[in-house]
Amino acid sequence: MRASFSWLNEFVDTGLGIEETAKLLTMAGLEIEGVEEEEGVLDVLTRPKDTLFEVNVTPNRADCLSILGIARELSALTGAPLKMPPYKVKDEGGPEINVEISDPELCRRYAGRVIKNVKIGPSPEWMKKKLEDYGIRSINNIVDITNYVLIELGHPLHAFDLNTLKGKQIIVDMAENRGKKITTLDGVERKDLPGDTLLICDAERPVAIAGVMGGADTEVKEDTRDIFLESAWFKPQGIRKTAKRLGLGSESSYRFERGADIEMVSIALDRASYLMREIAGGKPSGAVDNYPRPFRPHIISVNTVKIRKLLGAEPSNDEIFGILKRLGLNPEMDGDMIVAIPPSYRLDIDSEADIVEEVARIYGYGKIPSTLPCTEMSAGGLSEKQKFVYQAKNAFALAGYNEAINYSFMNINTLDTLGLQMEDPRRLAVKVLNPLREEDAFLRTTLIPSLLENLRYNFTRGIKDIRLFEIARVFVPIPPVRRVLIEGQPGQLPFEPLRLGGCFFREKSYLFWKEPEEDFYRAKGALEEFFDAVKIPDRDYRQGTEPFLHPGKSADIFIGGRRAGYIGALTPTLKEAFEIKAKEDAIIFELDLDLVFESLPGTPVFRQIPKFPAIERDIAVIVGEHIKAGDVLAEIRNYPSPYIEDASIFDLYKGDKIEKGKKSLAFNIRYRSTEKTLTEDEIEEVHRGLVKHLLSATGGILRA
Amino acid sequence: MEDPSRLTREFLEELGTKKTVGEIEELRVKYLGKKGTVTEKLKSLARLAPDERREAGRLLNDFKALAERELALKKEDARRRELASKLASEAIDVSLPGIFRRPGRLHPVTLVMSEIIRIFTGMGFTVEEGPEVELDHYNFEALNIPKEHPARDMQDTFYISSDIVLRTHTSPVQVRVLEKKKPPLRFIAPGKVYRCDADVSHTPMFHQIEGMMVGENVTFANLKAVLEAFLHKVFSPQVPVRFRPSYFPFTEPSAEVDIGCIFCGGAGCGICKGTGWIEILGSGMVNPRVFELAGLDPRNISGFAFGMGMERIAMLKYGIDDLRLFFENDIRFLGQF
Structure with missing residues (x-):
């Protein structure tokens, strides 16, 4: 949310400078992420130099998505009084339109007013400036006023061309009851709205998607004379769902889904009506205000002793009371008990914890002391498995391998390149519904595809000594058989076994001390060092069976009779597929670390040093x-x-x-x-x- | 009997021509050996009168002592010279590289993570883990983020199904531990997390460490002290730390924790966007609803929780300026840490 310093000053005169104001707001939870000095301006009279704050408003603080809201916060922080802009409107006659709400849970309040004889035209410069400061393009005075009030008071409004509405009737109802077709203001024809989309309809058809976007047919245009101005309150969850589903986020939906102030409905309507009369010469008629679910405030009682205990700080009862009072939470105090009644714009406050938070942030986090906890001793530390993983990492690092970390995704087509059989269990992978790229649509069932990419990446950049290892989880879906057994219990998570993978490539001609050995043995040596470091006594290397490895230069690794992994040289085909254009072998290996961990022997038992010669x-x-x-x-x-x-x-x-x-x-x-x-x-x-x-x-x- | 001084002169002359240990040894045998000159002459003494014999014997013994001394000196000298020339002939080019296997390096994320783990385990925290593919319930619902809550926008989520996600943070481990173990508790939970987002400052996978401390009297003041102690260890004991109010659905009050910019010392620079502060972690007092959702009675316990990104800390610590480097696995990058 962007707020200009001068506009804030119209609402509250704190006497503070720009930097002080920014710091005060930041330290109260309204983080000023950026401070922008406006560029030099030609016409000093109409566009005085100003400063823009970029305010990071957290999702709980819908009340601060307006100049009024931020000013209210400044007022609470400094005690300077809040000034409201004029909004009392002179209206004539009764409402000329009837409003019907089908489900008051979804639309708790719907107010509106007909304004006749408006003169559509450009907005005054001061209004244009404020809209531009916020980042909204000026369209015409009527549309601009609805946007202006949205920024000023935080309440979304919508203006219809009255003469395009059929039957002097507004009905707030679901798409399934009123038709699923509407062309929205952005020019998109939406033909099949979900049945539970809340719509604003006239007597015949939908004219707006409630709280999200108006319809093109009823838009205010150059030739519009009379308008119907809407100010309403819609249920946040419904608006959010609709906006998400249609991919239609707007300034309106953003505020409704975070919770608009239901008591602001009529004030915003009046304020906009007032401005339309002043600026566009319109004649407001009487307002309609259908308010089937009036605001009922929360009543929250808190014990100040508890507040002090939780914070570990000592704000006095009076201080706490004063904070709540300045925040407009209408506190009443009786000894250590305080009862607070948050206003309609503080929908986020409905529990004791919320009150504690308000007290803490206004009291100031900086004033809360730092006290190290006194607590029971406990052993703490890493589990044996966690230690083992670090041991493995250190063993491979010592053996000359750099640690790689790859994304957990894999390209399922790489499994074809690897030549895996159709029934190979590694082809059963967990699929991501909304991947960033199709190549990243599956979770890894083996670390090899990533390591081959690492090999390619480094080799094609001219690196001649590539030794990498990675320790990561792979993801194995619950087999279909078990899926049947657990039917009716959704939410079965995949297994996440821990793997160690590695690759080795070294161009010999660049080694000073020549090594005549097969590279296979170099890589195998690293595995052996690791096994030796963690004291795996018996490992057995048998003829390799992986389709992507050279049959004569690969081995399956067995520990205690169980297959724990494999090591071998890539087949020439694979080498070519991954652009390793070299005569030397590229060796890869992968281990089931869970199995290795399970195979670890216990604590070593001392054996006597031999007394007799060998x-x-x-x-x-x-x-x-x-x-x-x-x-x-x-x-x-x-x-x-x-x-x-x-x-x-x-x-x-x-x-x-x-x-x-x-x-x-x-x-x-x-x-x-x-x-x-x-x-x-x-x-x-x-x-x-x-x-x-x-x-x-x-x-x-x-x-x- | 000949003149012993002649004998000495002859011997010394001869000795002067000998160079090697072998030649000198030969000369020793010639004069002092069993059949050498001295032995011969001693035998011939028998023919002399007792007086002359005594005198001649003495002179011969004098000669023998002199010869032995001279031979030993000369021999030692020759031995030294011979060794020196042997060593000289064996010389190698010491400037050639040593036979050495360059050790590999651990990934900077691992380094930072293990350092942080060390600090917290030193304070008696245990290390817990949870699944990376997680139930929506643990990732969101049980953390007080119901469906259709705007806070879900804070984290773009990868979905596996309608109720299974790739965890967007390590916070679900909080709930899993709270359900499983009895307070008092203090633990951290490191691991991979996923967000459906990729640009200059976002990668679809990154690493976090979550932390939690729960007990009967855990306070906000404790939260401050523990995190300050931690940050002073990771960065420096002098680095300023500030807590400012923020919002996380699962903590209340919530605090964003900043450290004084370590690049400009708080004066304001490009890295801290001129503020003098760098956001380093999120934290707060556990929201009582989270205790309730985990089946605990919030009236009897309180706690704090915090979470931080490893890549971010690694970037600050090592001055790494591009997040994507962490996952390209370029040896020229990995080999630096």
Whole structure:
């Protein structure tokens, strides 16, 4: 809401300067978001220099959507008296029009007046200036006066061309009873209004959408002579619904949906009538005022002790009483009890908490002390799961990965690009009814589409080292089967499992220290570091099954026998689809973090540091190329000897020195007993047994 | 017997020509070894008269001591030189890069969020979570924002169905916790929130932290003190904090909290739009209706609640000037924090 300083001064003379006024209003809850000095003006007499306030009026303060309202607030804050503009109107004769309200709940009051012989013409300069200051274009004196009063007193009015109204009759009724067709002032023909749209109708047809916009047929034009001026009160929820549905927000609907002042109906009508007589030479006739639901004020009693207790401040009874009095809340005080009766324009005040708020904001938030609470101690802190998530983030950061955060949306077509099967559960996604873009219409069921976009974004900008991870929830709709079971209970929310996703790409030619390894192992290494950091003991990498990953360079990850995720190089097709034009592989991975969390072992139990020495033996076996090193290692580790403490792989060889189609794997095995120093003979016996077992299990031979 | 001083002279001459540790060792063997010159000469002493023998023996021993000393010195010297040349030959180019894996960085939102979490958990707050896809009931109704309430305009909402939304704020967690746990309570609720809005200053997803403290005697003065303490930790102990009245349907009285502009020190600049103040969070005393809607009796308890946007705080803290950077995931951005 824009309010000029000079107009406010017409209503209340506080004697305060511009900055003081702005600060006073801001600190009372009417935030001045902007202060605009009006540009230099040519004609100083008609357009004196002025200052405009941009006032942020919160949705509860409909009463401040006018110059009067803001001035009233200034008056309460400073004690300066409020001056009303003249509005007593001389009228002649009785009302020449009949008003009928079909549902008094939706329209609690409808007043109006016929004004004859108006001379349509331009508005005076002072009025034009005030309208322009607010941001409304001047049209003609009659329309301008309705807008002027709207800004001045905050009450929306509408002027009809009297001679276009049929049957001297106004009926306030629903569209379903009176016809669903109207062409509104904006020139749009609305053919099928919802049945519960409240309309203003004449004897034959709708002439306005109540509180929202007038009809084109009954508009005040250059040749209009007589008008019917409407001032009414409509139910906020109904107006809001209609304005939203039709996409027709207006200055009127904005005020009605926040709650107009029902007692202002007749004053605004009179004020506009007065101005029409003064400015347009019109002759007002007697007003009609159909007021089936008169205003009934709330009566609120509050205990000042409670106010002080809640605020933690000490305003005295007299101070509290004085604040409520200046706000026009008609307080009566009896000891610590105050009864307040808010006026019709303060629809927002209907409970004790509202009174506390009024007291607090006028008393001044700055005067309330800062007192740290005294309270029970409690452990506080993060849950184990929350700590785990931070652990995961730190592990990946240490492994060289930057943390990405993507929107939770995905383009459902990307799932086709990924080549997911039709029955893949990731195709069952939660749909947003009103997405910003069609590409963002679904919630993610996997983090991969976002990470591929990140890869593309960075690669196409010439970045040669891209390591990113993201931890976020994905959204899994309740499966249809369960949806049937819960029929009749709407509002089933999707599951929100936690995922970790990542991508790796590095152009090797730009690395100083060359790394000959497959990139797969670099990325896998980061996963291993993470698993190691959170102490997941056994993870198993099996042949990958994801359609978007290179079948020979991908693995499904199993923890405790359950599939916890996957890692692998993108297929060439996918690489191309995401514009990764490089010979190096792009590796991606995704983990089910809930599953990883569930698989965490408990607190570690201390084991004695070995008292006896270990003895190490190496073994190199030549096996078929298809044999997995991990399987061979598992054979060693699972060999039934209490002396095998650990084993690790230290060499892989393929090449001229051995038969084609074979590879050599070398392992280091550490033997130790917890009870004694092992002798060479004892070790030799176990080692021979192990070698024999290994060769038969792998079909391999010892490498000479 | 020959003149021992000649022997000494010859030895020293010879020693002067030796360079390496090996040559010096050879010379030692020649003179002092088992079959060396000194041994030979000692043997030949037997042929001398006792007086002469004593004198000659003494001279030989003198020579031996001198030779040993000279040899050791020369040898040490040679060893030092040889080591130095070996080390010199092993020199590498120390200006080449270290073998080092550059650590990745956490997202600035995560950094700010965890800092705030640390501050509040330090004050005994727990950390609660709630669903991102939320019932209209928790996101609006139970927070005293009924359907057709103008306050719904404050938050453009993504709808999943008529009664399911993407949460527009973290405030629904307040209600979920109030329904589940008994006061006294103090917790924060960080997380993602969604608004159907995208322009220079709005993204459809962003992050908030909600906070709540409920008990028998929680006051507005407590709200002020806790939030001041918090803001002094996040920004600086000197930063001015002001509370001004505002409106949220779920708090009453409500307060918008501003800090003195950290860029101009309150003098007024482009970032604070000339006001000298920067809006940093929304807060207020829990509206008794929210307690009622959560099934609690508002006569016995009171509380305060607050909420703030993480991106906004990160922008202020790191001087980031474009909101969209947070979600582009450009490595050149992410790597800076």
